Amino acid sequence: MKAVQVRKANELVIQEIEKPGISNPTDVLFKVKRVGICGSDMHIYHGTNPLATLPRIVGHEVAGEVVEIGQEVTGIKVGDHVVIEPIRYCGDCYACRKGRQNVCEKLSVFGVHEDGGMREWCVLPEKQLHVVDADLAWEEIVLAEPYTIGAQAVWRGEVEKGDTVLIQGAGPIGICILKMAKLQGASVMITDLSEERLAFAKENGADVTVLAGSENVRHRVEEWTNGEGANVVIDAVCLPMTFELSFDVVSTAGRIVVLGFDERTAAISQLPITKKEVSVKGSRLQTNQFPKVVSLLNDGKLRQEGLVTHTFSLDDVQEAFNFVESHPEQVRKAIIIFN
Ligand SMILES: NC(=O)c1ccc[n+]([C@@H]2O[C@H](COP(=O)([O-])OP(=O)(O)OC[C@H]3O[C@@H](n4cnc5c(N)ncnc54)[C@H](O)[C@@H]3O)[C@@H](O)[C@H]2O)c1
Ligand SMILES: [Zn+2]
Ligand SMILES: [Zn+2]
CATH class of the missing domain: 3.40.50.720 (NAD(P)-binding Rossmann-like Domain)
Known part of the structure; x- marks a missing residue:
């Protein structure tokens, strides 16, 4: 499968990597459908994000469709449309105990500290995924993460x-x-x-x-x-x-x-x-904001209304990054479409 990787500063490649599979009973395999390009992806691309090590598969604003679930997955089923919550945390440190997992001592952000979602298929534990109404357009739900910010x-x-x-x-x-x-x-x-x-x-x-x-x-x-x-x-x-x-x-x-x-x-x-x-x-990333944002999306109270200005296919990802950078006056949010 294809994945978008920042190999080194200012070098973006579409890399052929192995398709992931379910390895833990709480894992969910999903087909990536849309990924938003964020300012922090641009920083990683230029090697100016101090938190990201390279090479790195970027992308943390991700929406996809579930194709397989592990045996212990209870709240998600095959065919569900999901958005990803891009934070992984220890659960034990002071911040985690205070319910502020977004600033966990061992925080790992999907697409920053670890490989992210700009790839055709992806596996994540159930707890990092939120199901949204399947009637909603992908361009609407891919904004869930920035809305949580x-x-x-x-x-x-x-x-x-x-x-x-x-x-x-x-x-x-x-x-x-x-x-x-x-x-x-x-x-x-x-x-x-x-x-x-x-x-x-x-x-x-x-x-x-x-x-x-x-x-x-x-x-x-x-x-x-x-x-x-x-x-x-x-x-x-x-x-x-x-x-x-x-x-x-x-x-x-x-x-x-x-x-x-x-x-x-x-x-x-x-x-x-x-x-x-x-x-x-x-205010850094988010804690516990996904359920609120998902219900606002499902209720039709959050609409992108022109926030997404540009879409590009996976094969045109380099053009997408170049365009975002050279046309800040035109681009609000650009999205990569995976088919
Ligand atoms: N803490 C977090 O979790 C988090 C998450 C995402 C982004 N961010 C940060 O949020 C900031 C905004 O992100 P963005 O993607 O909207 O960036 P952006 O660069 O697209 O937007 C910044 C806007 O500020 C305007 N601006 C510049 N100088 C100004 C001034 N003096 N007064 C008023 N407006 C001015 C610019 O015209 C631009 O429209 C960035 O610094 C980014 O790093 C933080
Ligand atoms: Zn972002
Ligand atoms: Zn922690």
Whole structure:
């Protein structure tokens, strides 16, 4: 079978590898149908993801159809459509005991620390798979994983109905956060440097859009919230400057949620944190968000509505990676189709 492997930095190959089979009684064999290309796949491709060792089969946004199950599999049957939960954890460490398996000491992310899902067939334990309604289009369900990133950020920010939420950045992750925040009943302001991305955010429910760079975000937040500040600020740009801005625009008793991996320092004083008693929270991957996202998908409450802009066949995967990179203004989410 074919698999997409980053052999070394900047070298993507379609590799012929052996088709996997069931080896444990809790295993499920599925035919991969769709895989989303994510920013982190691009980093692995360029050899700039410090967590990924090469060679690596990439892909962690995966949807497929079950073809065989192990003897102890009880919740999944042949023919089911599934999405994968890309985290494997120890179950014993402090984070795992606290129910925060996404930050397990021994965390292994599918498609990052270990080979992922950009391949024709795949085997995973039942607990890493979630069944979705078979009537839903593959292009809808392949977004389950990025939606869980949005759900996690909203959960970390304790977003409640009526809260004012400022999302910085209207890239695919900002949009997933926006969708989840709106489902939670929040009022959302979103910023970006691109008018096109802001227009798309507006179509996806953003109450207010701000063109950062030409507009003053601080003033806009102040005006929008009558001087209160945003109750939750979620940084989906992830630069030192957006991190710093978060502290200026957050309300008293507010929450700041960060998702970035930038190692550069930001200049932040203690005063706004203490004075406003702000909580600053990291949000990494997700814990327990798949069931929520799957039920929202099944109920038709989460729809991609133009988030998927491009599809490519497996044989054109190199073209897909090149296109994603060279046309950021056109690509929201690109998907590889496996047949
Ligand atoms: N923590 C996690 O689990 C997790 C998961 C996925 C992605 N991420 C991170 O989330 C971030 C966003 O991911 P993405 O795929 O949407 O990236 P992206 O690059 O597509 O989107 C970022 C957006 O921010 C906009 N932007 C840049 N500077 C800005 C500014 N000063 N103010 C407002 N907007 C600005 C850009 O125009 C772009 O639209 C990345 O840093 C990524 O590493 C984190
Ligand atoms: Zn991703
Ligand atoms: Zn653990």
